Amino acid sequence: MDFWRVPLDAADVFVTKGVVHILEERCKGCGYCIEYCPKSILTFSSRFNKKGYHPPMLTGATDCVNCHYCEIICPEFAIYSVEA
Amino acid sequence: MTGKKKQTDITPAHPLDDLIRTDRIPHIWCPGCGIGTAFSACLSAIKRSCENLNNVSMVSGIGCSGRAAGYIKLDSFHTTHGRAIPFATGLKLAKPDMNVIVFSGDGDLFAIGGNHFIHAARRNMDLTVICVNNLNYGMTGGQAAATTPHKAKTTTSISGNPEDPFNLPLLAYAAGATYVARWTILHTRDLTESISEALSRKGFSFIEVLAPCPINYGRRNKEKSLDSLKLYQEKSIIKNGADPASVDLDFQNGIVLGTFVNRDKPTFYEKYKMINGLD
Ligand code: SF4
Ligand code: SF4
């Protein structure tokens, strides 16, 4: 999520950090996690999984905030985050 | 329960893996289908609210959503078409301490199973009924259902549906349901909370979940799965306590979501015990 300005208390707010895991073989490429990750750190990979879908991958960013939204919106139990 | 286990999974496992029959995953639901998300919210709510998982069961009817009973790694039963509620009623009366969840679709619960629904609500049977509303008969090829919006295109209404759909929360409330809520799969945190609340309370609880069916409904109405989610995002209005008569589904002007009804009434079993002088 982009802020139009840095919140005044940004320095005092503790932001959680997470690591995202992707179970590629379960993914059906719906793109929900990619579209709704508040940090926009997911994108489609160019790889195919066994069923012929493109699973998501990290854009290279490491600022996952462990919000679990990708995990709960995914219809396929194919992605989840854990505390870093 | 799960038969032979095929270990194809990568460790560490998904946090809900202990509640799903992982040997049957990937499930049959189409890419972008919302049922998986609703099912996942239901599993998270079970984890949150139910201490003894041996005392929880899921009953489904027929249809795409009905497959859920086959994927949960708890006691479950996949009934005949429309009969999830009567089966669940019997189960609940035989095992009054069990938390019985009915997870099924709009066609199963409100068309062929419509009468069972209203009578279980009237009796205030202590069940949690989760209805995945995908606006059509998905599994059989996208025919018009009792929930298909007016003017929507389906295989049996190619120029647009001439009928008006049910307002499910109003129907549930009018029949006697003591807890009535509606969410979409995009509001999955609220949905999970609502299901947990329903599981922890007594009485007939009904939760409608709007979910995209991109393959059969979406395709004929120019709505890709992400378009449905965007529609939920742009058009949703959260109004807890809204009058169920005012929450007709209106995808143009606003989809009203929230917990509409939460009232206390004695359940069927409580009244039965009282009348028969049991305990
Ligand atoms: S946990 Fe949140 S921030 Fe991290 S990848 Fe998932 S959606 Fe993005
Ligand atoms: S939400 Fe799940 S199924 Fe959809 S693209 Fe992401 S990981 Fe794949």
Ligand code: SF4
């Ligand atoms: S037909 Fe529709 S409801 Fe059924 S699995 Fe496919 S997308 Fe989901």
